Amino acid sequence: MRANGILPAVAVIALYLLVPAALGHVDYVMSLIVAALTIGGIAVAWAMLGNLGGMVSFGHAAFFGVGAYVSALLTLDAGWPVFPAMLAGGAGAAIASVVTMPALRLRGPYFALSILAFAHIFRILATELESITRGAGGILSIPVLPTVAGFDLSSKIGSYYVILTIVLMAMAGYAWLRRSTVGLALLAMHDTEDATKVVGVPSTRLKAMMLALSAFITGVVGAFNAHQINFLDPDYAFSGLWTVLPIVAAIFGGYRTISGPLVGALVIYLVDQLVFKSFLPHGHEIILGALLVAMIVLSPTGLVPLVRQTVTLVRQTVTRGHHAAA
Amino acid sequence: MLQLEDISVAFGGLAALSNVNLRVDNGEFVGLVGPNGAGKTTVFNVISGLVKPTAGNARFIAMDLLKQPIHARARAGIARTFQIPQPLHELTVRQNLIVAQKFGTGHSDPKRIDEILDFLGLTERAERNAANDLALTEHKALEVGKALATDPKLLLLDEALAGLETTGKRQFTQMIKQLHEETGLAIVIIEHDIETISELCQRAVVLDFGKVIADETPERIFRDPEVMRSYTGERSA
């Protein structure tokens, strides 16, 4: 039991201190890790929606894109500082999720598909509303992340710290919510919605809240991405990859656990970019697909539960070995 | 406190309820009886909001009930149990009560939860998975527990006693009686057993084919041969 409390703390310290110390000077690897964390942030938000809200979304690209656009335009055209603008990007995505809320009445695949349609609508809006969004040509020279207390957050290590903090805060919020009474009610709603309603749970409102929260986190991540790469166009911001990669990462890592989506994103993205891409420059994504299938066959609940089971098994074997020796 | 006026419910072509009138006063204990398929559960579904009537009105205290969403009715003080127990899935027994209390009353009171667990004999089972690890009696008790945790003014019990063996049933009946005497809660119970109804209720309402065919004291009702014929499911052609 106690080891379970220590492990996350060790992981957090490693992520904040060890990773930059070991890899901080390798710009290429650092930028890959930042990209992996970006996917990881969306994956956490996506898994949170599925696990607590009971909703499978194929449209998180919509929230990513809205967050990116809102934040980019606020900094460029309204002179907002970057961090408040990023929060506003998240809020913009949450508001955009309100538009998709009629879809909450739909169940299962219908919800998933309708939210996919919304992602396309937002992409079209970003292209057509030229006077606001600058249309298909996109937005150049989006302001970079600021320098805070002499520390340049737009540097590779700086942006690593920013996205890492965003993702860990999302995970902490997720963990807290899951343990709260609201989280319990959300869990119970999956299989026993009527019974949950008759004890006073406003289930539609809670689902809407979960969708807005998931959209908010995704929007903040989208905003981060805009200020990190300083460029945006509709096809990029609303690309289906912002939906697909997080889903793959979450399922691979274990979408039912809190750390699974992040672990999945780091493993999938880094292995893909550092290993597969080098010997299969074109079509390396296909290996990702194969890996995912293999994981689903091997351990449907994903990598994190698989590792946990293995660790428990090894521990038991070791203990048994001690007993046998004694 | 509760008044149903000319409530009708149709499922497809089937008239499940026709012009049902039902009144429950403060602190009353009412039995709702009738043969299988008479529409008893449907009455509870209308009151708790799971079924929308095709016609009629309903008031609860000063509230136009039919305009309210399900959760708001629970908040206003209407609690129900399900004929087939529906524990909140993925939760422990205690968590079931915590959710019901938090959302049904708007606040948390762990002491009250302990009291309810104790009253229902569920203390030992509190940390068990509610959906998977309970016996039938315990499931029935948890149904009542969820309802009580919302601190209701009106409690609707749908065959809370059915399926229990004799001793269990007697204990449960006494428990419900005690609950009514101590709290002055208004209760409506759906129950087939005549003795139980006679022991618990001041008034019984008989439903047959979706219609109220009697609304009297239990003694009078169970003396009426016409009612008894429908009640036992015998029908003259």
Ligand SMILES: Nc1ncnc2c1ncn2[C@@H]1O[C@H](COP(=O)(O)OP(=O)(O)OP(=O)(O)O)[C@@H](O)[C@H]1O
């Ligand atoms: N959701 C529904 N959809 C369609 N028909 C329904 C629905 N609920 C109930 N019915 C039908 O309405 C009628 C009344 O059902 P109800 O469950 O209210 O009866 P009941 O008096 O509670 O019976 P029992 O004693 O068997 O519990 C039945 O014919 C039933 O099949």
Ligand SMILES: [Mg+2]
């Ligand atoms: Mg019934």
